[in-house]
Amino acid sequence: MHLLSLKTTLFVVFVFALLSSLRVSGSDIWKREPQNPQPTSVSSQANTSPASPTSSGTSTSVPDPPDPNSPAILVQMTEPASAKNILYKIGSNITFGWKYSGDFASGYAPKSINVFAQSSLDQNNYYTIAANATGNTTKVIWITATESSLPMATYRLYICDERGLTGVPMPGALSVFSGLQFGMYTPRGRTDLPAVLLARERT
Numbered sequence: 001m002h003l004l005s006l007k008t009t010l011f012v013v014f015v016f017a018l019l020s021s022l023r024v025s026g027s028d029i030w031k032r033e034p035q036n037p038q039p040t041s042v043s044s045q046a047n048t049s050p051a052s053p054t055s056s057g058t059s060t061s062v063p064d065p066p067d068p069n070s071p072a073i074l075v076q077m078t079e080p081a082s083a084k085n086i087l088y089k090i091g092s093n094i095t096f097g098w099k100y101s102g103d104f105a106s107g108y109a110p111k112s113i114n115v116f117a118q119s120s121l122d123q124n125n126y127y128t129i130a131a132n133a134t135g136n137t138t139k140v141i142w143i144t145a146t147e148s149s150l151p152m153a154t155y156r157l158y159i160c161d162e163r164g165l166t167g168v169p170m171p172g173a174l175s176v177f178s179g180l181q182f183g184m185y186t187p188r189g190r191t192d193l194p195a196v197l198l199a200r201e202r203t
Contacts, residue, residue, distance in 0.1 A: 063107020
């Protein structure tokens with residue numbers, strides 16, 4: 001009986017020691033690894049700061065402002081040589097040539113040239129003579145035979161750069177040109193044109 005009691009006591013001591021060991025190990029694990037750890041936050045600072053330029057990127061240089069006292073560059077027609085009583089036959093090839101009144105400011109030369117004609121009978125439409133021609137273009141040919149319908153009327157010529165017909169005049173840059181008027185006729189309808197346009201025919 002005494003021996004059984006001793007064995008029971010030793011068993012209880014062993015179990016108690018084992019439980020104590022497990023309790024200490026579990027407590028240590030709890031301290032080192034929280035049961036519900038918070039997620040690690042990722043800083044967004046790298047996304048909010050401006051991106052650094054790379055060697056492969058392209059940069060666009062902004063030209064220096066032109067001298068405010070410099071005049072705008074004007075178109076001066078060289079062909080036709082005269083700006084009065086100009087008459088062309090519908091179906092013919094018409095050459096328009098020009099030069100400029102001065103040198104463009106650095107960075108303000110035309111990147112492209114556009115040339116249009118507008119009939120006095122329809123001021124909502126333009127006939128495209130040249131579109132996005134190279135910036136150094138100073139002569140164009142209008143092949144009127146390719147136009148589907150050209151009314152017999154007075155026309156106005158427009159020349160502008162890539163900013164279009166609404167481009168605002170600025171120092172050292174091209175000013176929109178609209179200073180040439182000319183008449184166009186069909187051979188059977190010449191007498192319908194104003195007398196001032198009949199005074200000179202150019203073919």
